[in-house]
Amino acid sequence: MSDRSQMALRLPPDVAAVMRTDIAQVAEQVIAAVISEVPSYRDPFRGQMGRNIEIAVKTALDGFLDLASRREGIDAGEQIEAVLEAAYALGRGEARSGRTMDALAQAYRVGARVAWREMSTSAVSAGLSAPMLARLAELVFAYIDELSDASVSGHADELATSGRLRQRRLDRLTVRLLDGAPEEELVSAAERADWNPPTRLAALVAPEARIRGARAQLDSRSLYLADEVDELDSGWNVVLVPMPTDRARAAVLRAAADTEAIVGPAVPWTSVRTSYLRALHAYRLSLFGDTDQHLADLVVTAAPDARADLRTRVLAPLDAVRPAAQEKLEQTLRAWLLHQGRRDEVAAALFVHPQTVRYRVGQLRDLYGDRLTDPEFVRDAVIALA
Template sequence: MAPRPRRTADHGLLLPPEVVSGIRADLPRVADDVVAAIIEEVPGYTDAFSGSMGETIASAVQIALGGFLSLASGRRGSDPRTPAAPAVEGAYQLGRGEARSGRSTDALLAAYRIGARVSWQQMASGAVRAGLDADTLASFAALVFAYIDELSAASVAGHTDELATTGRVRQRHLERLAQHLVGDSTPEQVVAAAERADWPQPTTLTAVILPDSQVRPALASLPAATLVAVEAPGLDGVVLLLVPDSHDRSRGVLLRTLRGRGAVVGPARPWLEVRTSYRRALRARALGLPDDTERHLPTLVLTADADALADLRARALAPLAELRPATAEKLTETLRAWLLHQGRRDDTAAALFVHPQTVRYRMTQLREAFGEGLEDPDTVLALTLALGVAP
């Protein structure tokens, strides 16, 4: 749990008017020194503070320091709650602006630390010259850093609130984009959705179906622009990821990243055509084909029309229909191996774990059943397709 920031409310410090007056006269110089130190020590702000932006920030620093002096002198501004309220509100808005600019709070908090150090050095020197005693000086120091704590906390809150607000909105846009991509939307609708989501358009997208429990660890190793969909058509208890630019050599990286996660990975497709990758991944999952769908193309092709495949198998194997089931099964198994090994008897025997003479005997039976059909290219093609996938 983060420590609670020190508070300035009821601080009990009241600086003498002459001390306040002397410090206030130095505020423009102190603000300039703070900005210069931040530019020098925080690389992320070197460009942001240049030109007119630097002048704006210097003015903001003066306002913050002026609010602090009002606090330390016991004066109350127009805000009935505390003289620090305008500066705290400004810090909150600064945090929101940093979030909109895509920067983290790291540089901002570093700037606050540097601002506290430089401001304290400058104001303490003025206080000592004005004769401030040691006890009051110590209380003054405590108030300075409590005030910076309040401003820092306000900026962090603004940054967090902005991210939460914009993040939720953008997340909804990204989810809708994923649904457009795999649904029936037109290319114009998809492009418009990508622009609304401020999503960089890739060259390709790859559909990945993944168990819900594996999504978070997988996303840690995938491109930041990966889209996540939990409500795509056909999903049932799993999640769809659309991974950008994982084609060619990058596909190997994607497959290694997803290895052992129960993923089904469709082919890479031009990003506007990713629904075809998703449909292939869905079919592979329905058939129980794991991992890379590209490894299962023959099975996917042969099972594209299950009824047609069943009809083809029945017609192609009709010569074995009158045999006893056990005999027909052995001969079918032998014919499949014989076709896959292009008639090489020893290789066929090794695949079936039988003696080559057994293969010879069975092939004699098959030639008797099929006659000259085993020499006919059309018959061989039909048998190869029919037996390419086990029933």
Template sequence: MQRATELALDEKTVTALRAVLRTTADEVVRAIIDEVPSYANALSGRMGGTIRRAVRTALGHYLDLASGTGGGGDASDAAYELGRGEVRDGRSMDALLSAYRVGARVAWRGLAAGAVPAGLPAAEVAKFAELTFAYIDELSAASAAGHADELAARGLAHERHLEQLARDLLAGATPEVLLVDAQRAGWSAPTTLTVVLLPSFQVRPAFRQLDPGTLVLDDLPDSTGVLLVPDTDRAHLLRQLTGRDAVVGPSRPWMRASASYARAARARALSSLIRDTEEHLPSLVLSADPEAYADLRARALAPLRALPASSARRLEETLRAWLLHHGRREEVAAALFVHPQTVRYRMQQLRDVFPDLGSPQRVLELTLAVGLPTPVE
């Protein structure tokens, strides 16, 4: 503290001030506890001893500075650590700053009571007062820096713990791992989680509209981000995501969020037009095992391969509409934009190709085979 060198106290004055140091420190502690609610009931506990030592140390360092016999580094370092400790004890910086203001007032009153009888001139007493409050300001700044740094460090650590929890959820980690992750992150587990896939640049803006317990990852491959939304109403969530390129998976028990993620990822790979996976369950079911579906189609629709490609496509389209509309010719014709007689003609062709078209097993296979509007290979 450079300004302390402007005031040189003689040995007699310093001795007189040191004589009232302990009493002044105790008065400061009592005033802080009486006037700052956050420190109520602290005098009799471990904190009271800590506060007393901190106050005595600060006042002692100040006298060393004012008498030109010491530096301010130790006191500033202690004030910095005090600020960090306030975060660990769950108190805001406002409480500590209030304590400094009270302490400055009481300390000045006590030290001045020792300095004036020691013969300190009035001009020096005024400078002494100025330096006393400047010193308190310096300690306040050091504590504020410690408080801010501890909050930042804790915020980063908390963010890392939440990200690890999200990654383990998507990876389908064991319940034991997930419980440890949640506890470490201080995250209150919900009943369900719903996974939302978004382009990474849309993740943070979308997150600000959602439940604060939502878990966030915005660094997945292919510039993809993920939101894991707790206990949400699906219709409301979809409205909140209006205007965003989102794919919303199903709600699942929170430890099974990986299932919601897997479905959303599969939907995203299937089509860029899918938004709500619940509205595309047939397509998702039929695309779950591409090889099995290709084999099913190849076997079920093999009779059509003997026909010209254009005829095969028309007949598959007609077969699909016929199955979906339960054979109601007028509805099939309307769906295909053709005359009902055209439907009758095509269905006769299909019965020629599939003699067992009326059997339940054949109907099941053909319904699955043409479930997706994919042309015959």
């Protein structure tokens, strides 16, 4: 109702007075009808909240009569604005209570019908003419429409505000999880974000476009990081995906198949940083897919400096031979260890004759002595040369 001056009826003072004396009774009838016909409102009308709503209904009816009669000395516009503010607040309250606008819209329809029935009865008994009665009906329903619109706006604004607030809290929770914050802090952050933790989480590292495309296939409790991650290249991001069961993990792996996505291990949700660090390690090595399938590569590359030192120590005896021979003996030692000394398999791996393998292994025995049969040395050599 953008121009209320055009809608004002200027009800005769005696008619308006009669209708105003019946306001309390009309309000009671409206509330009774809403409670009866809108099940969602049976509980809210109890206790203090119920009394507040009764006052709001009476205020709305008073505001309507102010608009219809434009009483001397009263700025109807200001009073109507106050009523609209109350309707707006009612819509926000509905959103905070977790209810949609459906129940409130139905309540408005029921209220308009009952209010019109009761108020038109009073108006006719006070002698209101038929043309004025028709205009009164028009004003009643236009007024209700405006109240309803105000409530819809309040409901939408509350959802937007609460949605943004919850998303900020989810973002903070995600950052704390990736940082490996203490468990007590994580539990508190999850409660503030109204996030129900799964038993296990896993980190999914993938291109941003792939993440957007996979959202519909992931658990609704998945946590998406709003900002880019410093450790990842531009265009890549991380999602923390609930994986309470092996079946849930298998579903995520299927969704990530044939892509550059990397899936870390499923771990207790408060320990998901370990899953992220493993996925990040695989990302740096371009090991895509299930990190569980790359455990050996991840282990032997976990500490590059330490592995380099181990390699130097393992290959130290080869310093006694010419550089050209060193490379061949190193290749032979690696193949001999991996194929557990089976000469034909070593020869096939190196594309040489078995007698060549026999000759080179003899050289290795001369250089390494008993260490070639020492379990600890064999372990170190396999790790160093893997």
